[in-house]
Every structure is written in structure tokens, then in C-alpha cells.
Amino acid sequence: MFRRIFLSFWAGLVLILVIGVGVTLAVTSARLHALDGVSSARLTQEARAAGRDGTDALQRWVRRTEARYPTLRVFLVDPQGRELLGRRLPVRLRDWAGLNLAQTVAQWQALRTEALPGAASAHRRAPVPVPDSWWNVPAVESAGGAVHFALFLPFDSSAYEVLGVPYVLVLLFLCAVLVSGAICWVVARHITRPLLAVQHGLRGLAGGALDARLGPALAGRRDELGxxxxxxxxxxxxxxxxxxxxxxxxxxxxxxxxxxxxxxxxxxxxxxxxxxxxxxxxxxxxxxxxxxxxxxxxxxxxxxLRDPQPVRGQPLDLAALVGDTLADVAYEAEATGKAVAWQAPPAAVPLQGVAAELSSMLENVVRNALRFTPPGGRVDVSLQADAAQVRIAVRDRGPGIAPELLGQVFTAFFQADPARAGGHAGAGLGLSIAQRVAQRHGGDIRLANRPGGGLVVEITLPR
Structure with missing residues (x-):
């Protein structure tokens, strides 16, 4: 499992790395070659042609050109440094334009003056040369005499030029593989180490070491392995x-x-x-x-009755079942001078269960209560039911049980004090059997000492 997890994680990260580098190189190459065949001279000619139709046409040309070439930005700045579309210049262009724009404007005005020597030629345009470099600043005149200077910002490839060096890609690939391998090794070890500890513990249990336990460092983890x-x-x-x-x-x-x-x-x-x-x-x-x-x-x-699976009983009337069981027990109790008082509910109490097991459970509890009841005493049995559960209470008038022994009375063969049983010997299995029956029916049994003496046993069963 360690090798599988390690190699799976590692292969996945390497694959992601290869795909990422490939996509990055493809995108970078596409962006670097996006302006192939595009020259600043041609763009300047297009701008001057659009400027003949006015400033609005020149603005539309700027937007259309930037949409056509996403890696190129075009800024038209007037002699006062204001951009045609009202945009802020990037920092590198702003610094460069601040140093060179005034000089460029002066050169353009000088060329225009030389081309217009007399007043008779006042309406002739200056033959401004078309630039052959992205970094020249050509003048673009528009209808009405406005003039703007074009600043071209092509895609800056300096940050990606390092990828063109062969050994750089190799070093990047090796670094990514080594780093991802180390991380995957740690992750895989982090997962499989607890599993090995669990495997060791299971082998100990299989070998008979029932005291085998996993340490608190592992059991205290807040994840699935913990x-x-x-x-x-x-x-x-x-x-x-x-x-x-x-x-x-x-x-x-x-x-x-x-x-x-x-x-x-x-x-x-x-x-x-x-x-x-x-x-x-x-x-x-x-x-x-x-x-x-x-x-x-x-x-x-x-x-x-040790089978932990719940029983699949048949519909029965619990009130009638309790009454029939107590009738037999009361008949035997009369021979010893004791009595069983049964408070029957006014209506039937339907329940799903196994009649023989429920009858045996109640019989064991009542016989145990009669065993500790002195001669002439009485055991009271009552049945209460609501929509969720039924409760059978058995109250005797015996000596009770020491509080520290209440948790042990359901242990097989446990006898709190055989001397209190009034001479009736018992093996200590009755309450254990009764508890198993109640649990198999989804219920439970609880014991408590009565304030006036004696013991109360409460059996709870779900409806």
C-alpha cells in the first residue's frame, strides 16, 4: 500500500507538472509570436488613415486594434501628455514618455516648419517619415488639426526568455520531481504508518495478546486513522x-x-x-x-441469549403475558407465605416480541424478588405504557443491595449475599438471563434501592 500510494501521488504530481509546463510553454510561445507580421509602420499608416475621419474614428481604431492584437496596447498622447481615451499610461511608458515626449514634439515641429517655408504653403502637411521601430513615436494628425503621438507597448517577453535556455527546463523538471517525490513520500508514510501499527496490533490479538492497544499518539489523531x-x-x-x-x-x-x-x-x-x-x-x-x-x-x-442480534418477535399482548406469568409465580409464592400484587393496565398493551423469552425474563425477576422478600411480605408488579415504550416495575421489600454492588448484579453467578436469600439456594444466573432477553428486545433493566427498604427493578422495552 505504501508503494502504491507513493507512486500514485508521485505520478499524479509529475503528470500535472508536465501538463502545466507544456501548457505554459504553448501559451508563452503563442503570445511571443502573436505580433509576427505586424509592424509599427503599418499600424501608423492605419492610424493616420483613421485620423482623417476625425478624433472619434481614431478612438474606434485604437479599440479595434487592441481587440485584434491582445498582446499589444496602443496609446495616443497629445503634446500636453493627455491620452486620447483618457487612460493612465503604464509606469514604464509614463516614465519613458516624460523623458522623450517633449523632445519628440520639438522634432516634429521642426520637421513641419522645414516642410512649410512660406505662408503660401500654410495648408500643406509636413512629410513626417513613417517609423520602422516599436520604440519610435510617430505623429498622427486628425481632421481639425489635432495631433497625437503613438506609443506602442508590445508584449514584454523578457520574463519568459529564460525558458528558452535548455538546461533551465531540465533543472525545473528535476526540482519539481524531487520536491513532489519528497512530499509524496511524507504523505504516504503518514498514511501507511498508522496502518502498519494497526496491522501489528491485529496480529497481536490473533496471537492471543488481548491487552494489545494502540498508543495515544495514534488514537488521539483527529482524522480517519485516529x-x-x-x-x-x-x-x-x-x-x-x-x-x-x-x-x-x-x-x-x-x-x-x-x-x-x-x-x-x-x-x-x-x-x-x-x-x-x-x-x-x-x-x-x-x-x-x-x-x-x-x-x-x-x-x-x-x-x-448471547447473540447480539435483535429478535424478530410476533405481535402479542404484554399485559396478558405478564398476568399469566405472575399467576403461576403467585401460586408458588403462597406456599411460602408471600404474595405477588399485580396492577393490570386498563387496556391491552400490544408489543412485538418472543413470548417465551419475555415470560422467562419476568419470571426470573419476580422469583429473585420473592427470594429476598421475608415471609409474609409482598412483591408489587406494575405495567405502564406510552407511545414509545413500556415499563415494568418490580418492587420487593427485602434488604436491598449495597450501592457499590448494583453494577455487578447482572454478572453471571454473582450473588451479593447468599445469606439474605432466606435459605433459597441459587446459581446467580436469573438476572443475567433477564438482562439478555431485555437487550435482545431493544430494551434494558435497571436496579435501584428503595428509600423505605427493598429493591426496585425497572424493565424498559420499546414499542
């Missing part, structure tokens, strides 16, 4: 978090599985020793197997 470096760092950080979470999940799963397996071995050993009454040990084995089955199901469910 944005690429910032995205790389964010991606690497996210990958490291995901891998760390995966490793932590495996450790937690192995820890959670180790306890029931140990109890299973103990129950089997006791069953072998107690040959007359193994029924109690078999019941114990059955409970541990059920626990293992439930834990495995939750882990698999959490793994399936």
Missing part, C-alpha cells in the same frame, strides 16, 4: 472483556457443578453403606440431579 485506532482499542477492550467473562463463566460453572457432584458422591457412598434404608440417599441423589439439570439448562440458555 478513528480507526480508537475503534481498534475499543474492539480489543471488548474482546478482552468477553474472553475474561467466558473464562470467569467456565470457572463459575465448574465451581457450581463441583458442589452437587460432591454431594452426589457422598450420597452414593452412604447408600452403599446403608443397605437397609437407601431411600433417603436416593432422594438426595434425585434432588442433586434436578439441581444439576436446572443449572445446566440455565447455562445453556444464557449461552444462547
Amino acid at each position: 478513528a480507526l485506532a480508537a475503534d481498534f482499542n475499543a474492539t480489543a477492550q471488548r474482546l478482552q472483556e468477553l474472553v475474561s467473562a467466558q473464562e470467569r463463566l467456565l470457572r463459575d460453572v465448574s465451581h457450581e457443578l463441583r458442589s452437587p457432584l460432591a454431594r452426589l458422591r457422598l450420597a452414593l457412598e452412604l447408600a452403599r453403606r446403608d443397605r437397609q434404608g437407601p431411600a433417603a440417599q436416593l432422594d438426595r441423589i434425585e434432588r442433586e440431579c434436578d439441581r444439576l439439570e436446572g443449572l445446566t439448562g440455565q447455562v445453556l440458555r444464557l449461552a444462547r
Whole structure:
């Protein structure tokens, strides 16, 4: 990529240089040769012929001549230094005319006097010679006796004469190539250097170095390459978090599985020793197997819900779904002396979603609230909806959670204080599953401690 960018920029600049020099030379040559075949003597004759028709005709001739020859300017100045069209003379002509115009006028008057020796010849014109150089000042008489002196300013080629020297063009070309090459090298290096750094970082990630990051000098740039470096760092950080979470999940799963397996071995050993009454040990084995089955199901469910793609659900009535889910949970809660209070909305709440996932999400949240609610307590559930979203609030009357632990409750296998659970064991996966379901439906879950005690869990879902 470096070679491609470098050579592309360089070739482009060289091409522009060649085209520019060629066009400049062509234009310069055309301007230098624009007056070929044009002489001051012929122009003087044309001016004198136009002057016979008066001053207005002479003015028209000046304008017509300058339009015909863009590289030539013609100024007609009277003996007092006033230009026929009222224009200011260029500086070089003004300085030159100030030194030579008076002398030219005197010479013209002397020639005219010599050509008119007597009063009888008063109406004869002086035979003023026609000049053969651009820098002579011919006299142009017009009808009525007015006289003007012609000042010709042909194209000044002195600034372009240097281009005619062969080695000058070669030096200009080499200088342009070297300068453009150096600039293109710097630009190409400026672009490809960060890309090489990103490539090195990607190879580090592929090799397992999840802590690979691009430096602040690159990530802090205010251009597309800086944005690429910032995205790389964010991606690497996210990958490291995901891998760390995966490793932590495996450790937690192995820890959670180790306890029931140990109890299973103990129950089997006791069953072998107690040959007359193994029924109690078999019941114990059955409970541990059920626990293992439930834990495995939750882990698999959490793994399936890791898909970040949003779900494509079916239309459903969220109010009816919440009511049916809470009816089953409330029936189980009555056995422990607890209650679930449900405030149903007055009308149906249509929503797009997966009914099984939404029901599981609400069930996990409410079961978690009942787990920390003391006997005789109550869990309140409410549903509010507007045009943009729906909010499900679950409020318990348990001990709450320490503020510094609120950000960790959705971590898999996290348990703030198992001792507060009232003797109900849990793996710490319910809220993690509930959060994944809400996120897959485009929503979120937030927790907060209630001022009077307990915890409020708010589920927000878009309409």
C-alpha cells in the first residue's frame, strides 16, 4: 500500500507538472509570436488613415486594434501628455514618455516648419517619415488639426526568455520531481504508518495478546486513522472483556457443578453403606440431579441469549403475558407465605416480541424478588405504557443491595449475599438471563434501592 500510494501521488504530481509546463510553454510561445507580421509602420499608416475621419474614428481604431492584437496596447498622447481615451499610461511608458515626449514634439515641429517655408504653403502637411521601430513615436494628425503621438507597448517577453535556455527546463523538471517525490513520500508514510501499527496490533490479538492497544499518539489523531485506532482499542477492550467473562463463566460453572457432584458422591457412598434404608440417599441423589439439570439448562440458555442480534418477535399482548406469568409465580409464592400484587393496565398493551423469552425474563425477576422478600411480605408488579415504550416495575421489600454492588448484579453467578436469600439456594444466573432477553428486545433493566427498604427493578422495552 505504501508503494502504491507513493507512486500514485508521485505520478499524479509529475503528470500535472508536465501538463502545466507544456501548457505554459504553448501559451508563452503563442503570445511571443502573436505580433509576427505586424509592424509599427503599418499600424501608423492605419492610424493616420483613421485620423482623417476625425478624433472619434481614431478612438474606434485604437479599440479595434487592441481587440485584434491582445498582446499589444496602443496609446495616443497629445503634446500636453493627455491620452486620447483618457487612460493612465503604464509606469514604464509614463516614465519613458516624460523623458522623450517633449523632445519628440520639438522634432516634429521642426520637421513641419522645414516642410512649410512660406505662408503660401500654410495648408500643406509636413512629410513626417513613417517609423520602422516599436520604440519610435510617430505623429498622427486628425481632421481639425489635432495631433497625437503613438506609443506602442508590445508584449514584454523578457520574463519568459529564460525558458528558452535548455538546461533551465531540465533543472525545473528535476526540482519539481524531487520536491513532489519528497512530499509524496511524507504523505504516504503518514498514511501507511498508522496502518502498519494497526496491522501489528491485529496480529497481536490473533496471537492471543488481548491487552494489545494502540498508543495515544495514534488514537488521539483527529482524522480517519485516529478513528480507526480508537475503534481498534475499543474492539480489543471488548474482546478482552468477553474472553475474561467466558473464562470467569467456565470457572463459575465448574465451581457450581463441583458442589452437587460432591454431594452426589457422598450420597452414593452412604447408600452403599446403608443397605437397609437407601431411600433417603436416593432422594438426595434425585434432588442433586434436578439441581444439576436446572443449572445446566440455565447455562445453556444464557449461552444462547448471547447473540447480539435483535429478535424478530410476533405481535402479542404484554399485559396478558405478564398476568399469566405472575399467576403461576403467585401460586408458588403462597406456599411460602408471600404474595405477588399485580396492577393490570386498563387496556391491552400490544408489543412485538418472543413470548417465551419475555415470560422467562419476568419470571426470573419476580422469583429473585420473592427470594429476598421475608415471609409474609409482598412483591408489587406494575405495567405502564406510552407511545414509545413500556415499563415494568418490580418492587420487593427485602434488604436491598449495597450501592457499590448494583453494577455487578447482572454478572453471571454473582450473588451479593447468599445469606439474605432466606435459605433459597441459587446459581446467580436469573438476572443475567433477564438482562439478555431485555437487550435482545431493544430494551434494558435497571436496579435501584428503595428509600423505605427493598429493591426496585425497572424493565424498559420499546414499542
